[in-house]
Amino acid sequence: MADSSNANPTLTGAEILLATLAGEGITTIFGYPGGAILPVYDALRKFPTLHHVLVRHEQSAAHMADGYARASGRVGVCMATSGPGATNLVTGLATAMIDSIPIVAITGQVSSKVLGTDAFQEIDITGITLPVTKHNFLVTRAEEIAAVLREAFQIARSGRPGPVLVDVTKDAQQATAIFDFDAAKPHPYRPHPMLRAESSSIREAVALIQQARRPVILAGHGVVESGAEKEVLALAEAHQIPIASTLLGLDAVPAEHPLSLGMMGMHGESWVNNAIQQADLLLAFGMRFDDRVTGNLTKYSPNSKKIHVEIDPSEVNKNVSVDVALIGDLKEVLSLLTPLLADQHPPRSAADSEWLRQIHAGKGNASVRDIINLPDNGHLYAAHVISDIWHEAAAAGRLEQTIIVTDVGQHQMWEAQYFKHQAPRSLITSGGLGTMGFALPAAIGAKSACPDKDVWVIAGDGGFQMTAAELSTIVQEKMPINIAVINNGFLGMVRQWQETIYDKNYAASPILSPNFVLLAAAHGIAGATVNRRADVIPNASIARTSGKPFLIDFQVEKEDGVYPMITPGSGLHEMLRRPQHDPLLELPEDQ
Amino acid sequence: MLHTFVALVQDRPGVLTRVASLFRRLNINIVSLTVGESERPDTSRMTIVCDAPENAAHRIRASLYKLETTIGVDEVNRADAVVRELCLIKVGAGPNHPHGLHSRSQIFELSQVFRARVVDLAPESIMLEMTGSASKIEGLLQVLRESGYTILEVSRTGRMAMRRGHHTSRVLQALGTRQGQNTSEFPDPDPDALREDETLPGIFEE
Numbered sequence: 001m002a003d004s005s006n007a008n009p010t011l012t013g014a015e016i017l018l019a020t021l022a023g024e025g026i027t028t029i030f031g032y033p034g035g036a037i038l039p040v041y042d043a044l045r046k047f048p049t050l051h052h053v054l055v056r057h058e059q060s061a062a063h064m065a066d067g068y069a070r071a072s073g074r075v076g077v078c079m080a081t082s083g084p085g086a087t088n089l090v091t092g093l094a095t096a097m098i099d100s101i102p103i104v105a106i107t108g109q110v111s112s113k114v115l116g117t118d119a120f121q122e123i124d125i126t127g128i129t130l131p132v133t134k135h136n137f138l139v140t141r142a143e144e145i146a147a148v149l150r151e152a153f154q155i156a157r158s159g160r161p162g163p164v165l166v167d168v169t170k171d172a173q174q175a176t177a178i179f180d181f182d183a184a185k186p187h188p189y190r191p192h193p194m195l196r197a198e199s200s201s202i203r204e205a206v207a208l209i210q211q212a213r214r215p216v217i218l219a220g221h222g223v224v225e226s227g228a229e230k231e232v233l234a235l236a237e238a239h240q241i242p243i244a245s246t247l248l249g250l251d252a253v254p255a256e257h258p259l260s261l262g263m264m265g266m267h268g269e270s271w272v273n274n275a276i277q278q279a280d281l282l283l284a285f286g287m288r289f290d291d292r293v294t295g296n297l298t299k300y301s302p303n304s305k306k307i308h309v310e311i312d313p314s315e316v317n318k319n320v321s322v323d324v325a326l327i328g329d330l331k332e333v334l335s336l337l338t339p340l341l342a343d344q345h346p347p348r349s350a351a352d353s354e355w356l357r358q359i360h361a362g363k364g365n366a367s368v369r370d371i372i373n374l375p376d377n378g379h380l381y382a383a384h385v386i387s388d389i390w391h392e393a394a395a396a397g398r399l400e401q402t403i404i405v406t407d408v409g410q411h412q413m414w415e416a417q418y419f420k421h422q423a424p425r426s427l428i429t430s431g432g433l434g435t436m437g438f439a440l441p442a443a444i445g446a447k448s449a450c451p452d453k454d455v456w457v458i459a460g461d462g463g464f465q466m467t468a469a470e471l472s473t474i475v476q477e478k479m480p481i482n483i484a485v486i487n488n489g490f491l492g493m494v495r496q497w498q499e500t501i502y503d504k505n506y507a508a509s510p511i512l513s514p515n516f517v518l519l520a521a522a523h524g525i526a527g528a529t530v531n532r533r534a535d536v537i538p539n540a541s542i543a544r545t546s547g548k549p550f551l552i553d554f555q556v557e558k559e560d561g562v563y564p565m566i567t568p569g570s571g572l573h574e575m576l577r578r579p580q581h582d583p584l585l586e587l588p589e590d591q
Numbered sequence: 592m593l594h595t596f597v598a599l600v601q602d603r604p605g606v607l608t609r610v611a612s613l614f615r616r617l618n619i620n621i622v623s624l625t626v627g628e629s630e631r632p633d634t635s636r637m638t639i640v641c642d643a644p645e646n647a648a649h650r651i652r653a654s655l656y657k658l659e660t661t662i663g664v665d666e667v668n669r670a671d672a673v674v675r676e677l678c679l680i681k682v683g684a685g686p687n688h689p690h691g692l693h694s695r696s697q698i699f700e701l702s703q704v705f706r707a708r709v710v711d712l713a714p715e716s717i718m719l720e721m722t723g724s725a726s727k728i729e730g731l732l733q734v735l736r737e738s739g740y741t742i743l744e745v746s747r748t749g750r751m752a753m754r755r756g757h758h759t760s761r762v763l764q765a766l767g768t769r770q771g772q773n774t775s776e777f778p779d780p781d782p783d784a785l786r787e788d789e790t791l792p793g794i795f796e797e
Contacts, residue, residue, distance in 0.1 A: 126605070130612055135659040138605075155659055314653035317646070 008180045013142030014039035014173040017106065018047045020149045023181045026077050028448050030055055030064035034081025035121060037108030039173035053448065053477055056469035058085050060441035062092020062163075063467070065103040067445025069096075070428045071403055071453075073227075075156050076103040076445060082110055083121030086167070087128065091435060093163045094132040098432030099248060100225060102161035104152050105133075111171040112140040126167050134162030140169045142177035146184035158189040160312040161225060195328050197336045204324045205307045206340045212281035212305070214355045215241045218264065218293075221248035221431070222286015222311065228331035229253065229424050232285055235338050240353045244272045246287050247416055251427040255420035261359065265293035266566045267413040270575060271362035273564070277573040278358075279304045286310065286330045289319040290432065299571030309333050370578060371560075372418060376533050382411055382486045382556045387418040388536040389456060389484060392544065394420075402454045403428060403446050407439035407463035410492035413562040415458050437466030440483070444470060447479045454482065454544050461487040461513045471523040474549050482543040483527075483551040485516050488558045496561045500576070501568075520551040527551035593622060594648050595640050595674065595752050598655055599662040602628070602635045606660045610637065613654050619643045623676075623749025634662060638751045667752045677748040678721045678728045680707075683741035685715035694740065701738070705731040716743055725750060 011019065017040055021029070030053045033041045044052055055061040058080040065076030080089050086107040096103050110119040126136045135155050137148045145168060152164040195202055209215065223232050229252050236243050236259045243253050244264040253260045261272045273295075276282065282304045287293070294300045297319060306322040308315075309330050316325040326333045371383045393402045400423040406412040408430055421427050428446055430438040439459040447455045457464075464485050474481055486492075495509040517527040528539050530552055543550035564575035600606050607626060614621050622640040629636035643651060648666055655664045667674075684694040698717050702709060707721035721728055728747065735742055 127608070130609065131616060312653075312657065314650055314657050316649070316653070318650060 008178050010176050011179045012039065012043065012174060012176050013145050014043040015046065016142060016145045016177060016179045017149060017168065018043055018050060019179055020146045020181065021077060022047055022049055024153050027051060028053060028068065029077050029079050030061040030445065031079030032058050032061060032085060034085045034108065036082035036110055036170050037079060039170065053473065056472055058088035059092050060467050060470050062089045062105060063095065063438050063441035064445035066092060066096045066101050067405060067428055067442030068449045069101050069103055071425055071446035072449035073425065075153055078103065079106045081108045083123045086123055086125040090129060090132060093129055093165065095430050095433045095435040095438060096163040097132045097134065099430065100161050100221060101163065102156040103163045104156050105163060105165040107165060107167045109167045109169045112169045113171065129165050133165045136165040138167045139172050142172050142175040145172060146179060146181060150184050151186040154186045154189055195326060195333060195336060197340065201324050201326055202336055202340065205326060205337060208281055208305050208307060208324060209341060214279045215281040215283060216275050216279040217241050217243040218282055218284045218287050219243050219249040219252045220246045220285060220287020222330050223249055223252035224424050226286060226330035228334055231331055231334040231338065235334060239341065240356060242275060242356060242359055244276060246293050247429060248431040249287060250416055251421040251424050254422045256422065263416045267562050267564065270564055270577065271359055273572045273575060274362055275359045276301050282306045284308045288315045294319060295566045295572040296569055380531050380533055380554065380556045381560055382414045383418050384533050385484065385486060385536055385554045385556060386414050386458065389540050390419045392537045392540040398454055402426060402456065403450060404456050404458055405439050405443035405446055407459035408434045408436045409460045409463060410496065410562050411458055411460050411486040436463035439463065440467050440470045443481050444473055444479060447481050457481060457483040459485055460492055461485055462491040462511050465513065468519065471520065471525060475523050475525065479549060480547050481549050485551065485553050486556055487513060487516065487553050488556050490558060516551060516553040525549045525551055527553065529553045529555065531555040592645050593640055594643055594651065595638065595667050595750060596652060596655060597665045597667055597752055598637045598639065599629060600635050600637060601660045602633045603660065609658050609660055613658065614641060625749045625751050640750050667754055672752045672754045674724060674750050674752045675722055676725050676728055676750050679746045680719045680732065680742060681744040682717050682719065682735055683715060683743050684717045687715065688741065689739055701734060707731060
C-alpha cells in the first residue's frame with residue numbers, strides 16, 4: 001500500500017478498491033484489463049497478496065469466480081473493463097444468479113463526466129445486469145468505493161447468496177480519498193427471517209413428520225449453501241427418511257449412504273422419482289421445485305403433504321403449493337425442528353421401515369438395463385467413462401479430494417447418475433441456467449480455491465469448444481487440471497431431444513471438432529485419445545498423477561441416450577425407461 | 592384482481608427501475624404507481640396498484656421485499672386503509688360547446704355534488720381538481736360524459752394508500768415481529784409514529 005504508516009492513508013480510488021478486496025480476505029481476482037479499469041490494474045503491483053488470473057474471455061472470468069465460490073464457499077471476484085468487457089460478463093452473472101452463487105464483479109466505467117454520452121466503450125451495465133444480479137451499484141466517487149464494495153460482499157454472501165456487480169467510473173478510480181476499512185463496514189444485513197421453536201409452523205411441521213409413513217427429503221443446493229449437510233443427514237438417520245437430491249444437491253449427502261437415493265427429476269432414476277410420487281410427505285430442504293425436478297406440476301406427488309424450508313420467501317408456493325413453509329436458514333431451522341422431533345417421535349430403525357423396503361425393491365429391477373451393468377461389448381459409453389473416473393479416484397483414496405466440474409448436456413446427466421459424490425462441494429455444475437462452456441473456466445476457479453484437490457473437467461465436445469481458449473489460461477497459471485472431453489460428434493442432448501420429440505430430425509446437432517489432443521498439444525498440454533473401455537482407468541490415472549494438465553478425448557458411442565427421461569408435459573412417474581432390447585448390445589454393423 | 596402494495600424504499604437513483612422491472616419480469620401490468628417522500632429521511636414511499644391473480648400477491652410482496660433497496664412492504668386492502676387519488680379534469684365549456692355558456696354553471700353544480708374544486712377557468716374550458724377514491728373520480732367522469740360534456744384532458748395520480756391507526760410497519764410488529772416488545776421505560780408519546788432510529792421489521796418473520 002502506498003502509505004501504510006498512516007492508519008487511515010489517503011489513496012487513489014483504484015488503491016482503495018484493491019485494499020478493500022484484500023481487507024475482505026480476497027486473494028484471487030479473475031479478470032481482463034481494458035481502458036476504463038486500467039487505474040486498478042496499475043495499482044495491482046502494490047498488493048502482492050492479490051493474485052490476478054488473466055482470462056481469455058470475460059465470460060470465463062465470471063465462471064471462474066463462480067467455480068471459486070462453489071468450491072470454497074467464499075465469495076469469488078471477477079473484474080472487467082467497461083463496454084464489451086462488462087457485457088461479456090452477463091452470461092456468467094446469470095449462471096451465478098440462478099444457482100445462488102456469491103460473486104462480486106467489478107467493472108470499469110467511463111468517467112462520470114461523460115456518463116450517458118455514448119463515450120467510447122460506454123455501456124449501461126448496471127441497467128443490463130439488473131435481472132442477472134442480486135444487486136448492483138454504480139460508483140462515481142472515490143470516497144464511496146470502500147463502503148459500496150464492502151456492502152457488495154455482504155449482499156453477495158447474505159441470505160440467499162448471489163452475484164453483485166460494482167461499476168466504478170474511471171475518475172473515481174483516479175481520484176484520491178481517505179481509506180478507512182473499518183469505517184466502511186456496512187450496516188448489518190436486513191433482519192433475517194427468524195422462526196422460534198414455539199412458532200406455529202414449526203409445530204405443524206413436527207406434527208406432519210410424526211404422522212408421515214412415506215416421507216422423502218428433497219435435498220437441494222440450499223443444504224450446501226447453508227452448511228447443513230450434517231444436520232440433514234442426522235434428521236434422515238434418526239427417522240429413517242430417504243433423501244432424494246436435486247442436481248445441485250447431489251453432493252450434499254454421501255451418495256453411498258444407505259438413505260441416499262440419488263438424483264430426482266427429468267433424468268433421475270425411476271426409484272427416486274417413484275418414491276417422490278408415492279410419498280405422503282415431502283421435506284423440501286433448500287430447493288425450489290424447478291421444472292426439471294417436478295415434471296408436470298399437475299401430476300407432481302399428488303398425495304403428499306409438503307414442508308418447504310427455504311431462505312427466500314418468494315420461492316414459497318411459486319411452483320408447488322406447500323402445507324407448511326419454514327422461512328429461514330436451513331441449518332437454523334433444523335436446529336429448532338430436530339430437537340422437537342426427538343422429544344415427540346421415537347427414532348425409527350431401517351428394519352421396521354416398510355417404506356424403505358418398497359423403495360429399494362424398485363431399484364433392482366430398474367438397474368438391470370443400466371449400461372453400467374452390462375458386459376463390455378467393445379464400445380465405449382460415456383457412462384463407463386464417468387463411472388471409471390470415479391472408480392479410479394475411489395481406488396486411489398482421492399474421492400473426497402476430487403472436484404468434478406461438468407459442462408451442460410448429456411455428459412452432465414451421466415455424471416450425476418454415475419459419479420458417486422461423497423463430499424460437499426465436490427460437484428460443480430451449472431444447474432439453473434444450463435450454461436454450456438461453463439466447465440473449463442469454472443474448473444480453473446475451483447482449482448484456484450482448492451489447489452490441493454484433483455479437479456476434473458467433464459465436458460462434451462460442443463460445450464468444451466465454447467470456452468476452449470481457457471486452455472491457455474491453465475498453462476499460464478500452471479494449473480494441473482484434468483480434462484475429459486466426452487466426444488460423440490453431436491450436441492448430444494439436443495440430438496436426444498430431436499430423436500425423442502422431433503422425429504430424428506438432427507438439425508444442426510452434428511458437430512465437427514478439432515483433434516482435441518492436438519489442440520491441447522498446441523497449448524503445451526499432454527493428452528490421449530481413448531476409445532476402448534480398458535484404457536479409461538489407466539489414462540485417468542495418468543491424468544490424475546501427472547501433476548500437469550492432461551486432456552483425454554473420450555470417443556464414445558455417438559447416438560447414446562440419457563435414461564430414464566421425462567419428456568416435457570409428463571409426470572415424474574411417466575418416464576421413458578432405458579430401452580428394453582438394448583440396441584447398444586447388438587453387434588456393430590461393420591462386423 | 593387489483594392488489595395494492597405500499598413499499599418503503601431507499602430514496603436513490605434507479606430504485607424505481609428496480610421496482611418497475613420486477614413487475615415487468617413477472618409480466619404483471621401496473622395499474623398505478625405513486626412515489627413520494629415519506630416521514631423518514633432518505634426513504635420514499637410507493638403505492639403500487641397492479642392487476643394480478645389472487646394467488647400472486649404473496650410472490651409479488653416477497654419479490655418486492657427481496658430487492659435490496661426495499662425497506663418494507665405491506666399489502667393493504669380497502670377495509671383497513673384509506674385509499675385516495677387526485678385527479679385533474681379539463682372539461683370543454685364555452686360559447687362554442689353544445690351547452691354554450693350555461694355549461695359553466697352546470698359544471699359548477701356538478702363539482703359541488705362531487706366535492707371537486709374549480710381550479711382554472713379558461714374561455715373554452717374549466718379545470719376541476721378532485722380528491723377521493725377511484726370510484727368517486729370515475730363517477731364524476733361518467734356524469735360529465737353522460738351529460739354531454741367533452742372531457743379534454745384527464746390526469747390522475749394513481750392511488751395512495753395508508754393503513755388506518757398504527758403505522759403500516761407497526762401493524763406487522765403487532766403480528767409478532769422482532770421489535771414487538773417495546774423496551775422503552777417511558778411510554779411512547781406517539782405510538783403510531785416510528786422513531787428515527789427504528790428499523791422496520793422484516794415482513795416474513797413470524
